[in-house]
Amino acid sequence: MPDWLEVALRTLMAVVILFVLTRLLGKRQVSQLSLFEYITGISIGNLAAYLSLDTDSNWVIGVVALAVWVSVSLGMEFLQLKSKKARDLLDGKARVIIQNGKILEENMKKERITSDELLEMLRMKNAFNLSQVEFAIMDTSGELNVLLKKEYLPITPSDIKLPVNAEHFSMAVIMDGKVMENSLKQVGLNRNWLDAKLDQLGTSLDKIYFAQVDSQNKLYLDPYEDSLKAH
Structure with a gap:
C-alpha cells in the first residue's frame, strides 16, 4: 500500500475513533475543564496524530493507548460523581x-x-x-x-409585585431558508399560519433565512438581505 494511502486511511480511522471517544467524555467548554481533563485532551490529540502518521508502528497500539486514556478519564469522572472528596482533590475548591x-x-x-x-x-x-x-x-x-x-441589584417584577406571564422556549420555524414543520406543530401553529404571516408582512419564504416564534406567537424574521424584523 502506498504511504500516502496508508496515512489517509489511518487519519480517517483516527478521526472516527477520536470522535467516538470524545463523545464518551461528554461536553465541556475549555474553561470548565479540570487540570486532568486538560492534560487528557492534549494527550489524546497527540496519540491521534501518532496513530495517523507513524506508519512504522502497529495502529492497534495507538488505539489501546487512546482507550486507556479515555478509560482513566471516565473513571475519574465517575469517581467525582460519587465522592465530594474526589471532586475537591481533582478540581479544587471554590x-x-x-x-x-x-x-x-x-x-x-x-x-x-x-x-x-x-x-x-x-x-x-x-x-x-x-x-x-x-x-x-x-x-x-x-x-x-x-x-x-x-x-x-436591578429591580425585578417580583420586587414591585408586578404579575408576569410565563415565558416559554422560543422555537425556530425557518432555518437555512427551510420551514421546520415539527417546530410549528410544537408551538401549536401550522404552515398556513406561517404563510399568512409572511404574506401579511409583504415577504415570502424564499426571502427568509431564519425565523423564530416566541411564547406570544411573535414572529422574528432574519431575511437574506440582513435586515431584522420582529412582528
Whole structure:
C-alpha cells in the first residue's frame, strides 16, 4: 500500500475513533475543564496524530493507548460523581475573593490573581465599581461570579409585585431558508399560519433565512438581505 494511502486511511480511522471517544467524555467548554481533563485532551490529540502518521508502528497500539486514556478519564469522572472528596482533590475548591465588600488578599494570593486581574474579571461581570460588590467567588472553572450589593441589584417584577406571564422556549420555524414543520406543530401553529404571516408582512419564504416564534406567537424574521424584523 502506498504511504500516502496508508496515512489517509489511518487519519480517517483516527478521526472516527477520536470522535467516538470524545463523545464518551461528554461536553465541556475549555474553561470548565479540570487540570486532568486538560492534560487528557492534549494527550489524546497527540496519540491521534501518532496513530495517523507513524506508519512504522502497529495502529492497534495507538488505539489501546487512546482507550486507556479515555478509560482513566471516565473513571475519574465517575469517581467525582460519587465522592465530594474526589471532586475537591481533582478540581479544587471554590474560593471567596470578596466577602461583605472586602477583598480577601490571602485568598487572592492562593488563587495567584493580581489586583488588575481581579478588576478585569469584575468588569467582565459589569461590576465597574468595587464599592458596589458584596460578594465574589472564584469557581473551580476559574470564572469569577459576582453578587452586587442589594441597593445596586436591578429591580425585578417580583420586587414591585408586578404579575408576569410565563415565558416559554422560543422555537425556530425557518432555518437555512427551510420551514421546520415539527417546530410549528410544537408551538401549536401550522404552515398556513406561517404563510399568512409572511404574506401579511409583504415577504415570502424564499426571502427568509431564519425565523423564530416566541411564547406570544411573535414572529422574528432574519431575511437574506440582513435586515431584522420582529412582528
